[in-house]
Amino acid sequence: MENKDDILKKLSSEDPDARKEAIEIIKTAGDISIIPALLDLLSLGQDHTTTTEVVSLLADIKDNHFKKILIDRIETTPDPFPKSLLLRICWESALDFSDSAEMFARMILSEDFIVALEAATILENMSQPATATRKAIVHILQNAHTGEEKQFLIDNVLHALNKA
Structure with a gap:
């Protein structure tokens, strides 16, 4: 997998093609270690497109270890907007x-x-x-x-x- 920092930089980019490339890299070669950084990205209040792409990406994760990471983040997130996004991942997920x-x-x-x-x-x-x-x-x-x-x-x- 490409350097995690480079992927996150692309995901935060203003360039939609860079964001799309980062999403594809994560989908095909990503590992669970990038999840906390993706959840952090949701808390930053990125633009709507990036937020939607990250939520969709996270909702597609089938790894049961992800459930614990997500629930822990929900329980520790005080701000309503990022918490609502984390909950959205739950109901969009097949887990x-x-x-x-x-x-x-x-x-x-x-x-x-x-x-x-x-x-x-x-x-x-x-x-x-x-x-x-x-x-x-x-x-x-x-x-x-x-x-x-x-x-x-x-x-x-x-x-x-x-x-x-």
């Missing part, structure tokens, strides 16, 4: 994040609306969570006292869980 479902349910209640929306989307799209997980999510959300805005999210998650 199973059901072991973090209770955390996502609590985020609906405790975080700002955009983060809550992303967390709700993860739960709504979760396929067949285990019975114990489903019961825990329902318990967290049904016992919540929240405003109308978030109640809509809660109702949608509960409806999706009842259909599953």
Whole structure:
């Protein structure tokens, strides 16, 4: 693989061709060691195109070690915008994040609306969570006292869980 710093420099470039080249290098020859740097890049608030490309790239990762890295970053990221991007990666990913479902349910209640929306989307799209997980999510959300805005999210998650 090309030097990680060179790849990240290309990914941060104003030149769309350089960004595209960096994405392709990472897709074909990247290893898991570049993930923290890519997650850092999301926190910098790059332009929309770069952000979308990095989110898509990360959502395509199939390595289960990535789940722990991503969940750890979600838990330690205080700022809503980068946190919402990290959550977006979860629901766009083919990886199973059901072991973090209770955390996502609590985020609906405790975080700002955009983060809550992303967390709700993860739960709504979760396929067949285990019975114990489903019961825990329902318990967290049904016992919540929240405003109308978030109640809509809660109702949608509960409806999706009842259909599953």
